[in-house]
Amino acid sequence: MNREQWQQKGRGHRQRLRDKFLDQGIEAFSDGELVELLLSFGTPRSDCKAAARAALAHFGSLPAVLDAPGHELRGIKGIGPKNVFALQLIQGVARRYLRQRLKGKHYLHSSREVADYLIHTMRGLEREVLTVVFLDSAHGIIDARVVAEGTVAVNTIYPRELIKEALAHNAAALVIAHNHPSGKLMPSSQDQELTRSLYLACSFLHIRLLDHLIIGAGKEVYSFADHGRMEQIREQCSGLLAQLG
Template sequence: MAEKPHYVGHRERLRERFQKAGTEGLHDYELLELLLTYAIPRKDVKPVAKDLIKRFGGLSGVLDAGHKELEEAPDLGPASATLIRLVKGLCCCYLAERMQRRDALCSPQAVMDFARLKLAGLPHEAFMVIYLNTKNEVLDHEIIHEGTVDHAVVYPRRVVESALARHASGLILIHNHPSGHPEPSMEDRRLTRAIADAARTVDIRVLDHIVVGKGGHFSFAENQLLSNAT
């Protein structure tokens, strides 16, 4: 009887450790390794997982990577790339559902977690709006622009029209800085003011503008800049 490859027993031990201790019981590369076992059934995937962590700078970098970037990594095919992208997508859906119909001001961490997962890893700028009802509960969210974010391309009128279509009474503006530093630029401040001015004409409030980067986030409300913008 042929002897089983050494990695078969290792996979079983990884699964057992995860079942007993969850993510706390495994290193980041082991979590990725365990995930890859479901897409690469007949190969030792520990070297693949370690290479991905090194290539993308960590587990978050792997999850933020695009499908093409993942496919170009050694020993990683379309099925594995799709599985990794699926995990990121499921995380976004989970956080969006947790945020839905909750008081955004009483649950700021839920909003922040969603915003960072959705935008922080993107290689380009994106501008997202979270729409709130009169109780500050989340009605919906929408990425309204991808590319350079400034007053010339993110039209305040479009933001207000989208809010009115959803019967929203409050807005949280969110965009990312791909460079990683979340400090808002003067253009960010001008754009915030323009949207807040347009929203005020129809009794819609801008409750915050959050800038996310790989190194953290910046909140206009937390830094008392929203009153200056509005």
């Protein structure tokens, strides 16, 4: 088979993948076919099947491929800068879509969608980040923003910066979330101390801290509220707030 015939065969294969998506939707695709199609957006004249298989074998799953840093992706044979761009673009679009889809929805009725957004944006990160979901007085979702990166602890998160963000969003309530790169879900003593400090800081300005979520390596999320820890913090802080109020 000469080069022209090989290229024609490749174009026919990619067109069949596109037609398959249009006719049957994404559920008809294997993870390998999805990665192959995404890679082909970066290099439309290249055969991306082997590179897609190698990426999945190396990283272990479709989410892991999409979450992978660019330099690690470029270590896979057949994946270059244009392929990395295609993968990271679809990841960025998905994150923006999930975030914007939340706006205006009632938090308590959409907590699963919030969790899905947080899992998508925070799972697999090599560093800790702190995300805040800003809510109005009716617990409608105003926005969600990363407000800190690095080690998330009481000595690295400045409550006044978080409060400034809350006031800028005209938020009446907050939900905070951070990830554990280790994958463990259980909160540490530092996590509990941070939650208590932020709860107090918010309370002084009549902003409610409703929950603290911890994102692990999989699809699981640990909720301080669901495990009764927010109620414990409220009880611990109520005496101090009464004295100061």
